[in-house]
Amino acid sequence: MQHKPEILETRLVARSRLFGIEEMKIRFSNGAERTYERLRTPPIAAVMMVPLLDDDTVVLIREYGAGLEEYQLTLPKGALDDGEDWREAADRELREEAGYGARRLTMLKRMTLSPGYMGHQIRAVLAEDLFPATLPGDEPEPLEVLTWKLSDLDALIEREDMTEARVIAALYMARDIVRRRANSKETME
Amino acid sequence: MQHKPEILETRLVARSRLFGIEEMKIRFSNGAERTYERLRTPPIAAVMMVPLLDDDTVVLIREYGAGLEEYQLTLPKGALDDGEDWREAADRELREEAGYGARRLTMLKRMTLSPGYMGHQIRAVLAEDLFPATLPGDEPEPLEVLTWKLSDLDALIEREDMTEARVIAALYMARDIVRRRANSKETME
Incomplete structure (x- = not known):
């Protein structure tokens, strides 16, 4: 080493x-x-949420990516505001971008984008026990909010408008957690 | 829409x-x-390989990331040279960084990093039927090459030195493909 x-x-x-x-x-x-x-590494951290309406239903947003010049399916995310911890930022961004608050937030993983030339990091967070709640964001246009079944994740990942590596990684992690829960429930029953 | x-x-x-x-x-x-x-989007595309020694054994490299100032576990990857197609680049980078050639290359997914402010794209490629083969690369020091079991992917992803979102996404995709193959084989038998 x-x-x-x-x-x-x-x-x-x-x-x-x-x-x-x-x-x-x-x-x-x-x-x-x-x-x-x-x-240069931004001084602030970022969070990205995998919002689950139930054990099989994830909330996605459709957003314009100026780097790619395309609309893409993605997850709600954003940088921590001054003084916020990751839980506060996760709940706020989720309200702003997807129209939900979350009673239960679980840290999935701290991820990086391209460690060779970027120090940027983002924390993937599982958001559950959702309830409708909105906050005004800074988006130029209302974000389209849609849902997808985690049991049909393969079809989502085959889509041309689902390409963001951190989003794909976080969706797989969420699916694994939900499956493990289902398996341990079966074992207990 | x-x-x-x-x-x-x-x-x-x-x-x-x-x-x-x-x-x-x-x-x-x-x-x-x-x-x-x-x-600004680089004019050249990039490839990242998931090299499988067998259906459960993936080859990883350990590389210094100057953006993060840490050594990280990652997958072999690199940009296409002038005139190369993705298969040629995949085979070359695999030889340079991991010491293997691949007889079988399968495109997994074109991924993006952060479409909001980057147009950068990378193609994840499954590399199989490996054989020892080296090519001199431009690395400042020899890369450490190691293996991990896909059946123990959870433990890999929990590691602090495994954070790169595109690597994590590609490993999940490879695990899913291998599992699907095993399942269809069982069904046929």
Whole structure:
């Protein structure tokens, strides 16, 4: 197992209103040196919710992705506001984007996007015991809210408008949890 | 279902050696206008392989992620070279990073990272009928190659050094395919 490389220097080489690009000089434990570029890591964490109406019904949203220039099926998500913990942010974003509050929030997994050049992280959260509740968000247009059956996850993942890796990963995790619950219930009965 | 927004203007507002940041003016079909920022989309596609030694054994690599400043377990991946198709790139990257060639490559899914501000896409590919084969890569240090059992995927995903959403998504997809094969084999017998 390798020793961690030494970061010799990090400097901001480009920036915009939202993004920063850093250049890093790195020395690996074998002496090899490399200059890498990475996005500046945002100081705030983010949450993404898998909202379940029941053990087989997940709530999805349909949202325009400006990076892809397409509408995509995705899960409600967003960054933590100042002073919020992940539970507060999860409940707020769920109300803003999907029109539900959640009485039960379970952390599934802290995920990364592309650790080679991004430090961005997002926490996937299972949201259950939902109830209708809305909060005004900052969306330019109302988000379309729809539902899908976890038992039909394969068909969802085959869709051309379902591509986001963190969404796909979180849906599989939720399906596994629901299946494990069903199995342990059967065993107990 | 909404009509696609109109992109009024796109301009490069910052750039470095590798990255570009674009500002986009967008008008949604309801008339709302927004200014977004996104990363410039790389012109080349990428592939990520799930290499299976047998129906239950996946090959992983351990690699330093400069964005995260941590070593992480991940899958072999990389960008297509000029003129390569995804099969050629998949076989080459697998040799460079994991030390295997693959006689059988199956496209699993085209995935995106964060469609809101990135157009980046990667194709997940199942790599089977492996044989030892190496090619020199551009890694600063030799990559550690290890194996894991797909039947023990839960334990892998609980690890703190297994966080990459596209890797997790691809591993679940591979596990599902292997399970479906086993089930259809049982049915036939």
